[in-house]
Amino acid sequence: MVVHEGDYVEVTLVNPETNSMPHNVDFHAATGALGGAELSLVNPGEQVIIRWKATRTGVFVYHCAPGGPMIPWHVVSGMNGAVMVLPREGLTDGNGRPLHYDKVVYIGEQDLYVPKDEKGKYKSYDSPGDAYNDTVEVMRKLTPTHVVFNGKVGALTGKNALTARVGETVLIVHSQANRDSRPHLIGGHGDYVWETGKFANAPQTGLETWFIRGGSAGAALYTFREPGIYAYVTHNLIEAVELGATAHFKVDGKWDDDLMTQVKAPAEIPPPATN
């Protein structure tokens, strides 16, 4: 969701009849009523409308928070996302220089805790309620079985890879409602990074890897300079490769030999010089 500072955001939360549990929503961008959660609890078959004022600029997490142990379980079941509240004068670098982007990309990171049977195979259940006890057991170990972007392993790779062109500026919004993450663009950088995600602060510049605190969203601006394939990962590489936290950018454009070149192709190691 993208709004501007000072906007009133009216949200209708619908809990379809086919669901089995109550839900609500907590907007980190909002003020009061537990972010709106206190005023938005709906049972299956109900809907509610709340309105909150976007008083602060930045990218913010929202998530379901129906109370007690249900909160973490709903959040790690996927019920979270992000809102972007833009300053009316646009983004700046903190020194009055305006910053523009050509496109926005959203990375919704999710840690998952899927139970396995005694043989190590992932389990299936007839209903979410049936899965609850086993899932909490896995959650309590604080070690996810999967860490994925936008819902599943491979959601942003292969045919679903993100695209850009050399010279194009991309704003990468990264949200993690529950767990710390350390995004890194392999082959690129974070030209301007609002690590904590709040645009009133001057962004940090020229970053290698940045940090998204669990329970927050951050934003990184980058202008691509070389064509090719980039991987956007969380730089705990075990999570990136083994648990699924990898996205790809496919970037078209002209190669700049000045930035990177292969001086000599791989060849056998020459014998040591003798005198």
Added chain:
Amino acid sequence: MLVAFKLKLALACVAGFAGPLAVAPLLSTDFSSDPASQSEQAFVELRPSTVSYRLAGDFTRAGKTAEAPLVTLRFERPISIMKHQVSASDYQRCVDAGSCRPLEAGVVIAADRPAVRVSWRDADSYADWLSRSTGWHYRLPTDEEWALAAGSRYVDDGLPVDDNDPSRGWIARYERESERRPPDDAVRPFGSFGVNENGLLDASGNVWEWTSTCFVRTALDAAGKGISNNANCGVRVAEGAHRAYVTDFIRDARAGGCAVGVPPSNLGFRLVREQDAPSSLESLSTALRKRWANVMS
């Protein structure tokens, strides 16, 4: 491997040998009920033939990265290759015999499903066990033999190289591999990915098959003649919807080995059986030993 490779490089284009390839499967005769014999499945015999083949590995030409040459291979002798991949239950027999590493938890052990999440070393161990137990010589196919067997399912992974822009090749490969990626990784019963013109089941489905071919980096001179090669046999060619180079101890190629691109969905294998049958005396003594072993147990 290196010698054979050099010979193939020196081959000139041969006038097309348009002989049809054999389709009739050779069924193995079950002499006894011991586990190893039960693992001998149906075979397809490939008649001597010629095939267009993209050499495997990395190439440089006059010191710069170059596209792998496309050559014409001539197979002089018939090759017997398994009709379908080695099944999980067949592989399990090797595990039960103490000669193979156990399958990963979650791999379905059935006679009609391939053994998956197996490394090159696992495949090699299995071929070794099957050979010792049956008296026949089983081995992984070379990448060339796999290309012959796969026929129309064999995919040329050649890509023109732009001297001034390495990204062209990376993007082209990424797009091509993404395009060819199987719809999902779920392991299916044999035959789910169809039969090719040689009678082979499931070639280039969602199981990438190990070959014995190592990852080789070859230096060509300006004229295209081979100067030297550097083989890394810790990395082997796995064939399927696209060619992959995977480290030999990897069972699950999520990261794709040393290739940049889309990783193989599943790793499995099928075997070639050498044509030289054990001598009739050998096979008789093997059969007798087995019968005796059954009587004794």
